[in-house]
Amino acid sequence: MIPNNDFLALTLNNPETLAPFQLEFNGGQGFVEETGILRLEPQQATDINLVLSVGIHGNETGPIELVNQLLKAILEGRFALTVRLLVIIGNPIAANRAERFCDVNLNRLFSGAWRHYEGLEVPRAQSLEQAVTRFFAGSATGSVRLHYDLHTAIRGSEYEKFVVHPFIGDAPYDLQQLGLLAASGIDAVLLSQQPTTTFSYYSSAEHGAHAFTVELGKVYPFGENDLSRFEAIRQTLITLISDASFPKLERDAIDSKLKFFAVQDALVKDHEDYQLTISEDVKNFTGFEKGYELAHSSQSQYLIKASGDAIIFPNANVPIGQRAGLVVRPMRLADLALR
Ligand SMILES: O=C(O)CCC(=O)N[C@@H](CCC(=O)O)C(=O)O
Numbered sequence: 638m639i640p641n642n643d644f645l646a647l648t649l650n651n652p653e654t655l656a657p658f659q660l661e662f663n664g665g666q667g668f669v670e671e672t673g674i675l676r677l678e679p680q681q682a683t684d685i686n687l688v689l690s691v692g693i694h695g696n697e698t699g700p701i702e703l704v705n706q707l708l709k710a711i712l713e714g715r716f717a718l719t720v721r722l723l724v725i726i727g728n729p730i731a732a733n734r735a736e737r738f739c740d741v742n743l744n745r746l747f748s749g750a751w752r753h754y755e756g757l758e759v760p761r762a763q764s765l766e767q768a769v770t771r772f773f774a775g776s777a778t779g780s781v782r783l784h785y786d787l788h789t790a791i792r793g794s795e796y797e798k799f800v801v802h803p804f805i806g807d808a809p810y811d812l813q814q815l816g817l818l819a820a821s822g823i824d825a826v827l828l829s830q831q832p833t834t835t836f837s838y839y840s841s842a843e844h845g846a847h848a849f850t851v852e853l854g855k856v857y858p859f860g861e862n863d864l865s866r867f868e869a870i871r872q873t874l875i876t877l878i879s880d881a882s883f884p885k886l887e888r889d890a891i892d893s894k895l896k897f898f899a900v901q902d903a904l905v906k907d908h909e910d911y912q913l914t915i916s917e918d919v920k921n922f923t924g925f926e927k928g929y930e931l932a933h934s935s936q937s938q939y940l941i942k943a944s945g946d947a948i949i950f951p952n953a954n955v956p957i958g959q960r961a962g963l964v965v966r967p968m969r970l971a972d973l974a975l976r
């Protein structure tokens with residue numbers, strides 16, 4: 638069993654390794670596959686397979702606390718399990734250090750990108766890919782695959798809660814998933830226009846999952862999160878897990894709740910002297926006038942291409958070659974292919 642049904646404590650007490658074990662609870666069976674990786678199988682067959690990952694960045698503690706609470710409620714039989722569920726606490730070593738990562742940003746290592754890096758996160762990225770592969774391999778043919786990768790952002794945001802939707806090529810966007818996001822208190826959806834090496838892109842591209850990076854607010858240390866700010870997503874997750882059902886929102890309701898943005902450019906740090914021109918307190922979604930110089934280095938200059946283009950995740954404190962921010966452009970739901 639998991640002492641006190643506290644999977645977070647078990648994981649943080651065993652940040653490097655944990656021998657696999659099995660557990661029974663009222664409603665199903667659990668399998669701790671390795672540290673921070675717990676698979677729950679319901680008693681009844683289901684056509685929903687849900688990966689909930691948190692703590693891919695060790696210091697993003699709010700979603701870790703939220704999911705740990707949900708897990709405790711399932712293990713104590715306070716609500717039913719009607720879906721297959723894989724819970725991942727991504728980077729327990731970094732979580733214990735209250736750091737975003739130890740050696741290398743785990744959320745840049747997926748889809749095999751770990752082959753090009755060294756450090757503590759490299760074997761972890763491999764393990765997480767394998768765990769997700771095993772999990773989806775166990776799903777029934779034709780069943781729904783979901784992966785919600787929950788994060789919090791370094792900066793404050795004009796839209797507090799938002800998701801990054803991985804690039805899906807010419808495929809239509811899924812109205813049911815957009816409805817779930819709208820019902821979960823998400824304010825904005827950023828549509829990626831190219832492949833990346835993030836966890837959500839991996840599950841989307843490799844496993845055909847509906848996957849998102851979900852940003853739920855600003856980073857705070859363990860114990861300092863106001864979990865009431867996650868109430869809407871907590872409710873949609875409980876309904877999904879206990880009733881295998883999605884919120885039913887009409888297209889107009891989705892349109893009125895969600896703002897949409899296309900990712901226009903990824904800012905890439907190209908030299909040690911690379912600088913963003915904005916101050917530390919500029920929030921995500923701050924927009925600029927055409928021609929504004931957003932970043933420069935001795936190698937390059939980035940000028941805003943259209944008035945209203947806005948900055949997300951500005952951070953020049955990254956290794957050369959990595960993303961220092963995203964530039965997004967407002968768009969309308971009406972412009973999207975939907976199904
Ligand atoms: O606030 C920040 O600067 C970073 C927050 C964060 O960790 N965001 C994710 C987004 C991943 C994606 O683009 O799907 C990340 O940078 O890994």
Ligand SMILES: [Zn+2]
Nearest residue numbers: 694697788789
């Ligand atoms: Zn993060």
